[in-house]
Structures are given as C-alpha cells and as structure tokens.
Amino acid sequence: MNNPTSEACPKCGSPLGEIVTTPTERQLQRCSNGHWNPETRQNEGCDYVKWIQVEPQELDEKCPKCGSSLILTQTKFGKKMKKCSTNTWNPETKQAEGCDYVEWINNSITESLDEKCPDCGSLLVLFTTAKGKKMKKCSTSGWDSKKKEATGCTYVEWLND
Numbered sequence: 001m002n003n004p005t006s007e008a009c010p011k012c013g014s015p016l017g018e019i020v021t022t023p024t025e026r027q028l029q030r031c032s033n034g035h036w037n038p039e040t041r042q043n044e045g046c047d048y049v050k051w052i053q054v055e056p057q058e059l060d061e062k063c064p065k066c067g068s069s070l071i072l073t074q075t076k077f078g079k080k081m082k083k084c085s086t087n088t089w090n091p092e093t094k095q096a097e098g099c100d101y102v103e104w105i106n107n108s109i110t111e112s113l114d115e116k117c118p119d120c121g122s123l124l125v126l127f128t129t130a131k132g133k134k135m136k137k138c139s140t141s142g143w144d145s146k147k148k149e150a151t152g153c154t155y156v157e158w159l160n161d
C-alpha cells in the first residue's frame with residue numbers, strides 16, 4: 001500500500017489524512033486541514049474528500065449461467081457482489097447488456113485455505129469480517145444459533161495487516 005500521507009490536497013495543498021473506512025465500507029481520505037465535527041455534523045476547514053475507488057476484481061470463478069469469469073464489485077453503498085464479467089452497462093440505451101448473473105455477498109467472506117489446523121488437522125479457512133479484519137479459523141468451526149455457542153474446533157488466528 002502506498003503511503004496515504006504522501007498525497008497533497010488539490011484544494012489547499014495540505015497533506016491528505018489517513019484512509020478511513022465508513023460504516024458502509026467505503027474508503028475515503030479527508031484533507032488533514034479539515035475535520036468532521038460530529039456535533040454540528042459539518043466539515044470544518046478544508047472540505048476536500050477523496051473517495052477511494054474499489055476496483056472490480058476478477059475472480060477465479062466461472063459464471064454458473066454462461067461460463068465467463070466472474071468479477072467482484074462493490075456498490076456505492078459498500079455492498080459487495082459477484083457479477084458476470086460479460087455484464088456491462090450501456091449508457092446509450094440505459095440498459096444492462098450481456099449476462100445478468102449477480103450474486104450478492106454477505107458482509108463477511110470465507111475463503112478456503114490450503115493450510116491445516118494445528119489443533120485438529122482439518123483445513124483452515126480465511127474469514128474476512130464485515131469490517132475487513134481477517135482471521136484464519138478451522139473449517140470445522142461453526143455456530144449453533146439455537147444454543148448460541150460455538151461448535152467444532154475453536155482454533156482462530158487473527159491476522160494483523
């Protein structure tokens with residue numbers, strides 16, 4: 001990741017502040033010369049805000065409808081979805097073209113890992129929480145929503161990035 005403070009505000013020349021993540025999982029950088037006043041709910045000082053675009057990411061997964069590759073995109077409200085890479089928006093006809101396959105992703109992501117749990121030897125999964133924190137946990141672990149207790153292996157390793 002590049003240093004977030006190396007960039008200068010195009011409005012006033014002050015360095016930009018740190019990248020912050022909004023509750024809807026969008027990322028932005030404010031000018032360090034401005035700050036948000038939660039009491040007045042207004043920005044004081046320089047009001048420059050740089051929204052950080054999340055680039056669509058091509059996935060190693062095929063569309064179940066047409067077999068093209070899927071891409072991972074994020075809406076402006078921070079919801080993530082997988083959609084077919086052949087799906088495009090035609091601004092002239094104002095219609096979507098291509099394959100219309102869309103799969104909404106829950107706010108947490110689980111990816112299987114090629115690593116074994118040190119406790120029980122089952123495979124580990126990489127779990128990304130809604131806030132973007134990552135942890136490795138055992139694929140046998142689960143949650144019993146009736147008993148409200150964890151089931152299976154309890155191995156967890158938080159990853160600091």
Ligand SMILES: [Zn+2]
Pocket residue numbers: 009010011012013014031032033034046047048
């Ligand atoms: Zn500024």
Ligand SMILES: [Zn+2]
Pocket residue numbers: 063064065066067068084085086099100101
């Ligand atoms: Zn498709």
Ligand SMILES: [Zn+2]
Pocket residue numbers: 117118119120121122138139140153154155
């Ligand atoms: Zn385990």
